[in-house]
Every structure is written in C-alpha cells, then in structure tokens.
Amino acid sequence: MKNKASFITFSIALFGATGCAQDADSQASTSEQIWPKLPTVVPKDQSIEDKVAALVNTMTLEQKVAQMIQPEIRDVSVEDMRRYGFGSYLNGGGAFPNNDKHATPADWITLAEQMYQASMDDSLDGISIPTMWGTDAVHGHNNVIGATLFPHNIGLGAANNPKLIEQIAAITAKEVMVTGIDWVFAPTVAVVRDDRWGRSYEGYSEDPEIVGKYAAAIVSGLQGRPGDEFLADNRVISTVKHFVGDGGTVGGDDQGNNIDSEQDLFKVHAQGYVKGLGAGAQSVMASFNSWHGEKIHGNKYLLTDVLKQKMGFDGFVVGDWNGHGQVAGCSNESCSQSINAGLDIFMVPTKAWKPLLENTIAQVKSGEISEQRINDAVSRILRVKFRAGLFDKPSPANRALSGKTELIGHPEHRAVARQAVRESLVLLKNNQKLLPLSPNINVLIAGDGAHNIGKQSGGWTITWQGTGNRNEDFPGGSSIYDGIKQIVSANSGTAQLSVDGTYQTKPDVAIVVFGEEPYAEGNGDLGNLDYQRGDAKDLALLKRLRAQGIPVVSVFITGRPLWINPELNASDAFVVAWLLGSEGNGVADVLFRKANGEVNHDFKGKLSFSWPASPDDTNLNVKDPDYAPLFAYGYGLTYSDDVQLENLNENTSPQAQKRQSLAVMQGSVKSPWSLSLHSDGEAIYMDSNTASLNSLSVRTTDRYIQEDAREITFKNDNVAKVQIGHAFPNDMRDFSDSASTLTFDIKLNSNLQANTKVGINCDAACSQGVALGKVLTAEDIGIWKTINIATNCFAQDTDNMAKVYSPFAIASQRPVSLTVSNIVFNKNTNDDERYTCNK
Template identity: 40%
Template sequence: MRHPHRRVISPRIGRSLVAIATIAALPSAVAAQPALAAAPQAAPADAAYLNPRLPVSKRVDDLLDRMTLEEKVGQMTQAERGAIDGDRDQITELALGSVLSGGGSVPADNTPEGWADMVDAYQSKALATRLKIPLLYGIDSVHGHNNLVGATVFPHNIGMGATRNPGLVRRQQEITAKETRATGPQWVFGPCVCVVRDLRWGRAYEAYGEDPRLVIEMETGIEGFQGRHERDLKSPRHVLATAKHYAGDGDTVFGSSTTGDYTIDQGVTVTDRRTFAKVNVAPYVTAVKRHDVGSIMPSFSSVDWKEDGVGNPVKMHAHKELLTDVLKNKIGFDGFLISDWAAIQQIPGDYATQVRTSVNAGVDMFMEPYSAPQFIETLLAEVRAGRVKESRVDDAVSRILKAKFELGLFEKPYTDRRYAGTIGSPAHRAVARRAVAESQVLLKNSGRALPLRRNEEIYVAGTNADDIGNQAGGWTVTWQGESGDIIPGTTILEGIEQNSGNVTYSEDASAPMSGSDVGIVVVGETPYAEGVGDVGNGHTLNLSDADKANIDKVCGAIETCVVLDVAGRPQIVTDRLPKMDAFVMSWLPGSEGAGVSDVLFGKRPFKGRLPVSWPRSEDQEPVNIGDRNYDPLFPYGYGLRTRRGHHH
C-alpha cells in the first residue's frame, strides 16, 4: 500500500460521467422512452441471499442474479475515505463495495469510538442501496492497529521473524484483529509474506526474513487474523486477512541491470519460473492451502523471465499467467485479489487499457483511492464494448460477496464494539512486550557484559533510546511514521529506568561519564516506509555520524559498553564492532520498549536469531543464505543466548 501522487477527480464530475456513460450505452429507442425501462426493484425480504441458514455459495448466486452491471462494478471498486468523506452519498450512488484508510487516513477523532462512528456512518450509506450490500472497510494494520493512537503496537515483521515463534505471531495477530474490528474495519492489508533478498529495499522490515521457509513458518498470523474455522470470521475478534504482495516484491533488482535502471521499490524481479516458484511464490501456496487466506494483494513490482529473454518486464497487476493461471487455477486461491494503491495506473497504455488489462489478468477489487468514479465509468464501457466479459466480472463479484457473507456482514453490518475496552490494554501490551524481548538478537557479548546488574551505574546515550516514534518505525499513525512522542507506550530508556535507579541519559553523550559502570549506546534509523526508505533515496545502511560519535565517546570512556541498534534492517557496524563489549539488534520494537530492558537485565533470556544475513558493507548486498562464497558479518540464524537470571 502506498500513497503516491494523488490524482484527485471531482466526485461530482465522476458521477455525471457515469450518468452520461449509462445513458450513452442505452439503445436509442429506450433512451427516447425512459418509461419503458423498469427500475430494478428492491429485494424481497425472503430473498435467498438474506437467509443466513443457506450455504454461502447459494447466497452468492442468488444475489449475483439480482444485480445490475452497475451494481456489480460498484462492488469491484474501493475508494479512499479521504475521497468520499465530504460527500458520503457517493457510497450509495456508486454502489461502492469497499472503502479504505491509507496510512495516516484517520477520522478527526482518532479514538476507537471516532473510528467506529465513521465506519458505521459509511456503512449506513451502503445499506441505503437497493440490495443493501454491506461495505467492506480495509486498513493497514501491519504491526498492530497502527493507525489508531493508543493501540498496541508490536515489533515490525522482521523482528517477529527473529523470534522464530509462530505461536507468538498468531497471538500478535489475534490481538491486532480484535483491536481493529472493535473500531469498525473488518479487513486488514496484512500480513506481508514477501521474502526480503536485498536489505537496500526500504520495506525490508515488513518481511519476516530472507528464507522462504521462515516466512512460511510465520504465516500463522493469517490464522490469528481470520481464526482457525470459517465461522470465526463472523466473530468480533477476527478480520479478513490479506497476503501481500504477490509476488517477488522483496527480490527486485537494485540499480542498473541489463534492461536499464531499476528502482528497488516497485522494481523488477529478474528470475526464472522455477526459482520464482521456490522463493517468491512458495509463501502464497501456504497462505492459500494451509491458512485459506481471504484476500491477496498483487505487488507494484514486475517480473522479467530469464527463459523468455530478459528485457520484457510485466507488471504483476497485468500478469494473467501469475494471477489467474498460477494463483487461482493451479494453487486454488478462491478469495479475491485487491489491487494495491492506484497500482493499475502503472500499467502501460491509457486508463481504459489499464482497467481492461488488470481485470482480464484476474484482479477482482480495485483500490482506486481518488478515481473510483472514473474506474466505474471505464469498466462499464469496457464490458459494454465486449472487451471485458461479464463472466469475468461475475467471477470477481462472487469472490468479493463470498467474503462479505463469510464475515457475517449481511446479518451484522455495524461495528460490534464489545472489545473496544481491550485496545491497548495491559494484557495486550504484555504480549507485545514479550514479543519485543523474544525479538532481541544478541550478536556479541564479550566478558559476559550482559545481562546487566541492577546496582550498576548506567550511562545511556543516543536519540533512539528515548524516542517512541523512532522505535515504532514507519506505518505508525502516519504512512511514513515520525519521530517523537506519537503514541503511548514505553521507550527503551524508560524500560532501563524501571530496572535501575542509577541511570544518566545524555542524547549526544555530552554529560560527564565518570563513575559509570556500563555505557549503553542506542543507535539506529529514523522512521520511513516504502520508496522513501530505499538506499540511495536519502537512506543508507551506514550508521549516522552522530551514532558513530556516540559509540566512540562512550565505548572509549566506560569500561563495559553495550550498543543497541534500533532499525528496520541491519546497519553497517563492521568498523565499530571491536569497540563494543556487547551488541544487540533491537529491530523496531513498537510501543513496548520495556521488552528490551527485560533481556538486558536478565528477566528474560536472549534467544532471538537473525532472520536475515548481516552484511559487512553496503556493497556486499544482496547477501543471502545459500549464496556461493557466503561471507556476511553475521550469518542468517545467528544469535547468542543467555540464561535467565542476573549476572554472576
């Protein structure tokens, strides 16, 4: 999901265009005598699709038979709340199937009640349509219900991959589902099951790791979101999940290649079909066959088959072979495909070509955030001209309606708020704190520097020690995330202070250090999300000058020196590593920074293991387990362990 340059089309212009297109498509005799064209009637109360005792397939068939082409195309359309909030009647007039909140797209009252009231207001407009088909509301709950201030914010996926604990990932997503659905949205755009093969990609932290086997192991999160039985989806504790981004988005080429310059984000995977199936498609086979994931989001990226002659990349949203032949027919995916943010607009050709190509390739619902009216008008024209078969539309709509019936939205369209009181609760935060502790990877521990003793004088330096925005990373309240006090929770410094009464904090290591037994330097990144976080886009894997200076000052002056790296991916520490007694990868812990101190002070053991290989230099990327001449600074799976209990 992303928010590129927004092409905003006036909803009013869009609606009049739909009206014009509708009239223009009528035979002239009917246009001259509108009285002869009977308006479609509302469904009778005993319509089969309204009967919850009937099988979902029968309900889908009955409802589909009653729908006009306009109503079907409306179901295939998803608009951003920012595009419809000022004129909510568009939901009724366009018969919209779905609305989403992009990153940072929140109600004026960003509280559980503010969210639920907003979603319910939109829902009432959907229920004012002839057939009363409820709205599906989608949101990026990628490490907790992260758009909501006060929600429990978990470590990003890369940290969860370091835990090697599928049960904990399932529990994380159960909590995320419960907190999300209590505020209205019934559908999340997660989990990301990409396999990250190059850390220069700015979305590296959204991946569980570089080995498809690890990603597959961590897909228990789908069960956490959706539940383990079909009936669970109806419960106010679960949401529809989305496996993303199909496929290859963590494996795109960095920099120039044989076919010209590629950007790594939304770039090109240059590969052969066998390798692509083994590395990039494998997690989706598990998502479909083992976890029955309800929706899948194609990637912005393209694929360029080596066996077909490199130089002809095809956008994933236009890739019929991969979307229909492989995913739907061969793997057996029976959910629906949701396009990424305005992604079809990157397909070559004019807008009609983009719409036609993506629908025919197999995309079912279209995230056209600010051009929903234009999408509807265009697809109607394509069907009427015979360039898109109505049978393809029927297939798409059937898949979308199936999800709505399975979620129980026809019976209970409005938000069940019974679990709103659990949002950000101590019980939920305790699970997140445990996840933080289990995600910490101990990479160096000379002279048993860790765990720390409680009575030691501790000197802490570094901005990231006391910045909850930095430790939460991107996709937190806003799309790119931001530094500062943006969510409730505990910082790493606050966690250290909870364990020791003898703490001095100096962001730039300028306070005197004499008398300190242990120095803790917290280095790392500031928040970013897709595109912006790519290396070469103002970002680097190298430590900042300020972080290097803090390591030099503190490790040069205090006998025991511990360095924590708070970042979405490994950073280059090769030259500074000899100065450190202990080195810990803390990832992006989220709202519960106290989980870091739990392992520093031995309340919990260190047991995290690297989900990615740690490069010696930025130039060494990409480096992955299984490479020829594999020689990273720390190998995939590395992680020292400590026993519980304090220093001896």
C-alpha cells in the first residue's frame, strides 16, 4: 500500500477506553461526578404544570393507566381507543392503515383522525385527552409510499454535516405531519463498538462526539429549537433512543449485555442523550439491552436516579416493543418492575395490551405500584402533550400541514436527500485516477444493486426489514442506474444495464453496484465481517469483467464496514455508498465529470467507522490500544489525492472460513430467499406482514422479538404449501454429510394432520418430504419444540444439496395451524438429537 501516511484518522478523540464495572458500593458515590445536570432549555411553564396537576386530580386510576399503554395499530381498534382512551399508539415497521402496504397519505390521515376523535370521545371512558401517534421515521417518513428517503445514519455520519442533518430532520417532520402523526421514534444515538451488530447502520459513528452533535441537530430539526418554532405546526415530538448502551453489547449481540463501566457508559454511550436532551428532546426510549445483566427496562438506577433525577429529564420514558416483558419476573402482560423502575409508557404490541392494562391497575390497587409513581408517569405524558399543543391544535385531519400531499417526496426535499447522498459517499480506492469518469463514454452498469431502490435503501424502508419491495414502491425515487443513465444519455454516451455483467458492445468502463441485502434489528447480526462468506458471487463478477480488460468501478451498498479485500483487489476504483435511500441519482453526480471536463462534485465523505483489516476485526474503534485498521477512522480520498492502493492480503483466518451453520430464517427470511404461498396452482410472495391465498394464510408474529416467527394456517382439504425459496439454486453441499441437519423451531396450534410434511426442494405436496408426525405428537400442541432432521433425508430431492432452490417448505392437504421460527442448517448435530429417516 503506497502513501501509507495518508491512511490517518481525524483528530476526533474518544472519551476513554472500556474499563471494568464498578461495584454496587461505589456506584452511588461516583454517579454524582459522572452524570451531569443538564441545562434547562425548556423551562417549566407554571400554567402547564397547573393544567397537568388539575387534570391528573380528576382522572380515575383506569384513565391514568390507559395513558401509559401504547398499543399497535394491527392489534387495537378505533372502538378500543374510544373505550379506553390510550395515551398513545404506534405503527410498527411494516404496519400500515388497513393493513395495506400501499396505503395512501389520505389513509394515514383517516386513521389518525379516527383515533384522535375516539380518544376525545368521553362517552365510554369519561374523559377527553388527545392521543398521540408514534412512528419510526428513521431515514425520512420511511413507512409511507412516495416519501423522501434519506441515507441511513451511518452514511450521514460519513457526511459529518450537522447543518444538513438538521435540515433533513425538519423535512422529515413536515412529511410526517402531512399524515397527521405527532411523534417520531428518532434519533437513534447508539455508539457502535462492534460492527457485527445488525443495527450498526443506525449509528452515526463509533465516535461519541459526532453522535452528540448529530443528536442535537436531529432533535432541533424534528422539534424546532426552544424559542424558535418549538413543537410548532410543522414539527413533531422526537425520541432519543435507546437509553442506554445498546451499541456496546458483548459481541455486538442485538439486545445483549453491555458490561462497560459506568464512566464509559456515560462517556461513550450517553453523549447523544447529553446533547439530544440538551436540545429539548421530550421523550426517551428505553433500550432492549442489559447493563451488567440487568435489563434497562427494569433498571431504576439508570431510568430514574440517573436520567430523571440527576440529569433532570422531565419528559417521558417509553418502552420498546414489549421490552418490559424481558425484565426478570415480568411477561408482556404484567410488569410492575418496569413502572417502578421509571418506565412511563408501555409499548405493548399484540393483544397483550389488555391484560397488561388490567394487571397494572390491580398492581396499583394492591400497593405493588404506588399511585405516586403512576401520577408522575401520567404527569410527564400530559406535560409533553401540553407543550406540543395537542390540547389546542385542531384534530389531525385539520392541522396546518395535514393532507398537503404535495410535500410527500417534494422536489426540494429530494434535492436535499440527493445532496446527502453525494456528501456521504466515501472513496476508498481510485487507482490511476480512474474517477471521475467522462459522461460521453459507453458504460456498463452491473450488479444486483444497480437498479434496485429497495436494496440501496436498506432496512426500515416501507417494510420493517426493508424486504419485499420493488422499484415501483418508490414513486419519484431513482436507482443508481437511473442517475447514471440520465447523465450519460445527456452527453451522447451509452448506458447498458446488465445485472450479470453480460453485454453486446464492450464498454469503456463497468460500474458494478453490489452489497448487503436489506435487514433490520435482530436479523442483521453477523458472526464475522467477511462479505459474502462462502458465496462470493459478486467477487466473481468483478473478476470476470476485469479479465475482459474492462476497468471496474465498484459501488458498495452496506450498513457497516465489512472485510472486502478480495473485492477491493478486483476493482480499479471503490466507492462506499452505504444505504443511500431513494435518491440514487446522487451517486452519478459524483462519479462523472461535467461535459466540459471539470469535476462536477468531489467526494466529501470520510469514514465515521474504522474499516477492518481482517474478518475478525469486529471490535475496531479509533483510539483503541493496538489500533490497526485497513482504513482508519476519518479516511476518504478526494479527486485531488493520488493514492495507489496495492493488492491487499486476501487470506482469511481459519475461523472465518468455516461455515458451521446457515440461517434460512432468523427473524426474517434471509437473502437470497423469499417466502411464498402456493395453493390451487397459484403462488404469491409474502411482501408484507400478512399474506393469504385461497386455502392458506401466513402472518408474522412475535416469539422473542418483533416478527421473528411465521404463523401458518392451512384452512381446508386443498393441497397447499408455504415455501422459502429462490429462482436460482444455492450450493449447500457444506450441509450434505450425515451429521448435518435442517433445524427449525415449531409450535403446533391445532391437531397435526398425517400428511403435513416438511421438505427441501419439494413439490406442491412435499410428497418426498418428512411427515411432521414423525417428529411431533399431539402432546406437543401449544409448546415450542426444536426439530433436527438429517439433510440426507432429502437427498433425492436436492442432488446431494448441490442445487437447492428451496431450503425449507411445509405442505398440507388438511386443515392445520402451526408457527415456525429459527430455520437453520447445522453441521455436527449430535446423533441423539437428529431424526435420520431410519437410514
């Protein structure tokens, strides 16, 4: 590697190294020095305090607890809102009005209006308090078709432009307000320490300083600044999340355990709260993770003693998707521990909201929860509602921006998103100064990300995991290919789109767009950072093009730094595009010159995450001892740099080369597969949270985390099949030996039928599959059971696993209901745990 001195870090220092946890005796004595009292940027308004106190004094216990319950739109009706008067409700990722992925802005407004009017109707619950709708607008109003989608946080961190970030947040607030929604679950201020974490792209940086600056900017953009449009008609309530330490769990394990010292918990992981709350954020979301083994949702020291008392936060704390159910001694339906710890609002999707409400009321009556604690929680909720003007504003359908659908995806908003794309791109390699390209050449645009707006946008895009989307789901958006074609065609060049890299006329250059498939929390965790481990199909494409004498520009779509040494070696230029959102045309703005030969837009992006030198460099952060990245924090070339990147080491560690397991469905269905329904000769793909076809239905449901299981119902005597598969075969010979198994978790919801079968590459009835009656009995109804079936049971259907089109399917010709999760291929399963088909 030449010019090694240029591979340096910006001088943005971390606040300290990870240390040992303090013992309980020292905790109280040190907390006074660690956690600051935040400045009062939103002073107490005595008239609001008087209104809050007066209202609380008139409320019944049931009315108070209802303010603390936040159900989800798939599991609560307008009549439920009228009866109970919930303080808030939410739409989870992938949930839409009328359960319609293509719900229009008018549909969103209609539901907001209905819920608001029901909350104000006192005929059943005896009180009129406006409800709030909360939504995950984490890179634009990302649940709504046609909205402007900005780069995910990791890309914005590379841009390092807080003023631009505040502008993005203000635009997001406007588009959210158009649909009648009051409250946004953003910003995420996680400081990511281990890039295996599947939520790495939700972090701005591994450096707390950037995270702190961005937290203040996002909160100011969403809410307005105190004294300047604060919570005005074009602003929403913001949520700083997830308190605290979610980016520092051991092994990058989602919802795992953070074992940092209290000093490092503050200096590394809490700076987003210092700056975000310092900008006036009105809500904080508790984190799924534990701190030294104690779930944050039940940690009184952090939620109450630190956040509310020491730091002086006077807004409310909301839970995260049944996170209270993970607290020791709790369930989704009952958790006094969380309320006593300082949680003010239970986020309780599924029908668990009703028993939770009833149990909480009973716990107050029994003294298990004090009424003082309830009054405090309700006062915090009402304080924010009064500050946000919800008692004075018109109903959602009649607010200032409501229904102004021209603001959804407005050209000015898209222009800002396009600027963010340009500024977030990071140039890692530009040998022989291949870039910028002339716009009048013959360009081949290849790779499965070239013309794929869903892939370039990543998770939290329309659907929760960002899967199941097509380009037509992004009206007004542009793919990377769209932008290239527009520039080249306008300058008498040609643009050939070919995913597999074939062409009719040899191009002057190939731009290959590839990278990670979309994923969200729980589903993106990795074992190591080796890109396409065991299946380097993108590398093969790069090598094939270069072997034909074609210069190659790689554009890498990713939610985190990954080990890509082979792909770097096979590229003449290499650009990290991150997860760029709906405005793919911003990439071409930077890759191509102007017609007169001048640079159009130079690269501005700099790495806000260190880049690994090996697949095992998973916990690699600037200022760490023995810091040795491939590209250091802050690295990023510009067109004025003349840096030649020599061939890099392509050897992986023995551990990285092993493939001991392969996930087919863990939380979501894994790439490249999709779930489809087959019945009566018809087939449909499941691209939302529910799907039905004739005699068959499938819906997502929760087991451990949000939507990590699939409930399958065969309704009659017609042959039907649910299949996970792909149009092209997958080589799975790693799992063809006698000790390998297809492993899955299953719960019978009804009596099992004799002809219900599981199979691989099976026909409509899975006739060559394994009958579930071989591994399950009537006694298993209602309980989860792990099944291990030897893969050689399916050898006749799979050609010894060399060509697997469908790694998992269940078929039945009789009515039956069952739920499956955690579908994995494993090697070396113990003999006594493996069903071997009597072979």
